[in-house]
Amino acid sequence: MSETCTVVAVGDLVLDEPDPEYYFAPSTHIFRSADVAVGHIEVPHSTSTVQASTDVPAPPADPKALEAVSDAGFDVVTLAGNHFYDVGTEGVLDTIEYSRRAGLKTAGGGANLAEAREPAVLEGGGLRVGVLSYNCVGPRESWAASQKAGAAYVKVLTHYELDSATPGGPPSIYTFATPDSLARMKSDIAALRDQVDVVAVALHKGIGHTPALLADYESPVSYAAIDAGADMIIGHHAHIMRGIEIYRGRPIFHGLGNFVTVTHALSPTGGDSAERREWADRRQKMFGFSPDPAMPSYPFHPESRNTAIATCSFDRGGLVRAGFVPCWIDDDARPVPLTADDRRAEGVVDYIEKISRTAGFATEFRRDGDVVVVTAPAAQQRIR
Template sequence: MSVTVMSVGDLVVDEPDPASFFAPAAGTLRRGDVVIGHVEVPHSTTTAQVSTDVPAPPADPAALVAVAEAGFHIVTLAGNHVYDAGDEGVADTIKYAQEAGLATAGAGLTLDEARRPAVVERDGLRVGVLSYNCVGPRESWATSRKPGCAHVKVLTHYELDHASPGGPPAVYTFADPAHLERMADDVAALAERADIVLVSLHKGVGHTPAVLAMYERPVARAAIDAGAHAVFAHHAHIMRGIEVYRDRPIYHGLGNFVTVTHALTPAGGDGDSAERAAWARRRIELYGFAPDSAMPFYPFHPESRNTAIAVCRFDREGLVSAGFVPCWIDDAGRPVPLGDGEEGRRVAGYIERITRQAGLDTAFAWDGDEVMVRRG
């Protein structure tokens, strides 16, 4: 008896005909017993907008039906945009996801609700998923009396360690110990009542190839130390490396999956969002790229079209195998699974390369149409 868990990165389903974007991958996803994705933006009919960051307008609630029909069972919600449409946006996203048949984790009308895991049962094995946002903004965080997401507060310290005032500092990041302990308590509690414990982390440096910030490995490892069998991360909108720690996989960033929206692409004219236009300029300054003008619905780094579906198999003894299916986001914004061919090996090679650049020694090996990972 075994259970196949699949997980992908960010889902932003904010274009017409949402089912079409999942069509190439749906056959692969439906082979998973438990399939997890991260819903990045609110799904609501509200017009409220409370974001203090780049605005992410709510997507059509009907798009969540397409997510479920593509093969997903659980969606994680702890992310930096979950509160962009305020209290109503949080409540609507949970309601519409659950009405579509999706279990949710990571957001709620209170912090206790946001910390509550999603639990499903397959062949007598209980699979639990917890979800945390590590990147802010603070407005997105739930409290005992405010809707929002479960979170791990990460502190940033800048140190000028050379004799050039105004020069570039060294950057140190680390999790607030109290928040890390709270996450570990949640994981340990879930391990008491679930056979398989999975943790979703919204973390990382956006739109930047390969780099892992200082806090990322310790937070992910803390989840494993507390009892998690695997960690799946997202937020950076670009793939990150894969680590195997204590013989359990940490996918430091699964990048984009279906992420289609015009919300980050300036439309021009007097009616356009000033914040959106400013973000388009700042994106070049911060990250050194401009999106492909031929894909205005895909406003992300060119390398982000390399992506993957994480695949982990478990039995009653724990993890049996871990790996991924390489995918490429095509010109229509659709993630396309790739087998052991030229294109599949190119994407797998990219993932192995950024893993090495991040200082991780994971070993990669093809097994059929999947790439397996193990400690190097």
């Protein structure tokens, strides 16, 4: 009998409200039944209140909330993200320590860069699975260094080009990863490839709160990871779903959006710092939306209620099937997996297919029970 391992993954987790178990309750059956479940911890879990970031700082969440992540069925949490250093070294080390105390393996964060680059490795379904995690967005304070705690990262540069003779006019924007940081990521993946059967790479990337749009660097960095040996790419950060791309037969989930993301910190009346109050006002002007006042603990784009759980099956020959379970974030901010006979499921699937087409991907979507299978167009498919 062949060994098969199912890896499931979600996007951002923000557990900044009481009773986090309540928010996971509709979905725990999926994580507990998978061989490996991966989620991204978006904010520090610490008792520290020191503000170390010059960006919009996230308040630290209760360390005990990480026990709810483990109880929900998660095995690995990725940590490399823009808020990881928001309460400094203590927050970084606390988040790692409390995650591990809860029984979770961690990737992407450490007391120094060498530790942050170490993968999480575990067994599931008879296969060895390795997970790496990298932050592709700011602030730079979040990045680890040889003697500084923080996140593993891929450094992305932004170039503005004024294509018309109109000073002050809108520029074209180009983004790309620096060769040295890209090479570092690729060397980590190649080294892990020799140790495990499945390599999953999490990338904290993209343009926040903006439907469908991908920055220039996102596909090339994902391609580089797959060329180096990754079997699946797990994207998050934008707090809204992104399209799904297939490259060399491997799935790139460009952004899995929000999963359990509950907080009052970004509500206009709930921010506890001047920077957060300012951001709550500025966000509406930048991204053109205001949070639903009926959902004060969910201060995100209304389209972000469309979300998904990525699910990939592997055997010793590689990827067997890639897809997702469509989910809807209900009025209580709980992500609810939608079965094939749920009338809401078609709307979520249509949304994900639409944003994939908008991004220029020809990915094909096919129902297989409660899972939507994603494949490359027949003309692009290759025999494994």
